[in-house]
Amino acid sequence: MTDRAEGAAVTADDRRFMAAAIRLSLRHSGLTGSNPSVATLIVADTGHGPVIVGRGVTALGGRPHAEAEALAEAGERARGATAYVTLEPCAHHGRTPPCAEALARSGIRRLVAATMDPDHRVSGKGFEILCAAGIETVPGVLAKASEHALAGYLMQRTSSRPHVTLKAAVSADGKIGRAGAGQVAISGDVSRAQSHLMRAESDAILVGINTVLEDDPALTCRLPGLERRSPIRIVLDDHLRLPRDSQLVKTARDVPLWVATTSEDDKARRALESAGVEIVACARHNGRIALPELLDDLGARGIYTLLVEGGASVAASFIRDDLVDRIALFTSTVTVGDDGIDAPFTSATVLEGFSPGRTMLYGSDRFEEWKRER
Ligand code: AOF
Numbered sequence: 001m002t003d004r005a006e007g008a009a010v011t012a013d014d015r016r017f018m019a020a021a022i023r024l025s026l027r028h029s030g031l032t033g034s035n036p037s038v039a040t041l042i043v044a045d046t047g048h049g050p051v052i053v054g055r056g057v058t059a060l061g062g063r064p065h066a067e068a069e070a071l072a073e074a075g076e077r078a079r080g081a082t083a084y085v086t087l088e089p090c091a092h093h094g095r096t097p098p099c100a101e102a103l104a105r106s107g108i109r110r111l112v113a114a115t116m117d118p119d120h121r122v123s124g125k126g127f128e129i130l131c132a133a134g135i136e137t138v139p140g141v142l143a144k145a146s147e148h149a150l151a152g153y154l155m156q157r158t159s160s161r162p163h164v165t166l167k168a169a170v171s172a173d174g175k176i177g178r179a180g181a182g183q184v185a186i187s188g189d190v191s192r193a194q195s196h197l198m199r200a201e202s203d204a205i206l207v208g209i210n211t212v213l214e215d216d217p218a219l220t221c222r223l224p225g226l227e228r229r230s231p232i233r234i235v236l237d238d239h240l241r242l243p244r245d246s247q248l249v250k251t252a253r254d255v256p257l258w259v260a261t262t263s264e265d266d267k268a269r270r271a272l273e274s275a276g277v278e279i280v281a282c283a284r285h286n287g288r289i290a291l292p293e294l295l296d297d298l299g300a301r302g303i304y305t306l307l308v309e310g311g312a313s314v315a316a317s318f319i320r321d322d323l324v325d326r327i328a329l330f331t332s333t334v335t336v337g338d339d340g341i342d343a344p345f346t347s348a349t350v351l352e353g354f355s356p357g358r359t360m361l362y363g364s365d366r367f368e369e370w371k372r373e374r
């Protein structure tokens, strides 16, 4: 959707309230199961300018929907008001009645929406219900910002696979670590906090078995207060080499651990399963785990946002199969030396087909975000 509502009057207040609704929607990102985290604001003109009289965000777990909460708070004050929704209101009878009908009954005069819901049960039908009820319906306001907030959901609904972010921490001399040296501290504390926040916002995090054998990572979010927002941890482990005494397996009963494999070694599988690990059986392609099929499987299991954290060969496989939607690149001032492992890309060599997004400084590290041009 383009960033401008066609043929309708969009005011500066409309953009301001939609920006506030998008910020509210982020509050439950990653916490609404297979439902997107969306938000609704009901804004009434009290005679002293517009005032928010109802606000709602999709509840934890995905239900009730945002509109129900916002309309309950607004009550009678919804009459004649404008509703701001970050996603087209639903039109289907799910576990709750359709939000489009609830909005139509509430007496609102205008509906301002950021983006259309690609779910086949909605996809324009929500807007139709509101238009048919005589409500002025203005879609496409801050569409790009909302699509960014809903990237995982929109990707899964339109292509069946998760939105993939490839994260790399690269030294000043273009290395991601040193073979056989265990974890090499490349980025600083502030970048580490930022990357743990990225974990908290992702449904799942994925690494290759070599990274596990080298670094023995826990892959949890360890930011104070966000420990319970650790993503599902996924290891690509073709031959089931994951050690039983690894940090990952030792914590498998607290934070889900999935092992993606083509191995049919029943004994090894059972040993991992008895430690609380879930085995994800994969198809094989050219002697390796077939990544496109694995991603479709993860999408079907409700993973909408996937963070790929390493190592070099896993990153190279995702790039080769054209499965990367976003690159999060931390470049530090540390140098590793000539015996380091070359990063699959650096600030100077980011992949063709990616365009720059944000650039920020985290401590002395530089962070760049690159987005796939599709
Ligand atoms: C809304 N408001 O807050 C959200 C919506 O299983 P159900 O019945 O909850 O339906 C899930 C679908 O509802 C989901 O695929 C998406 O189309 C929509 N999500 N819609 O009106 C909300 N979270």
Ligand code: ZN
Binding pocket: 065, 066, 067, 089, 090, 091, 097, 098, 099, 100
């Ligand atoms: Zn709904």
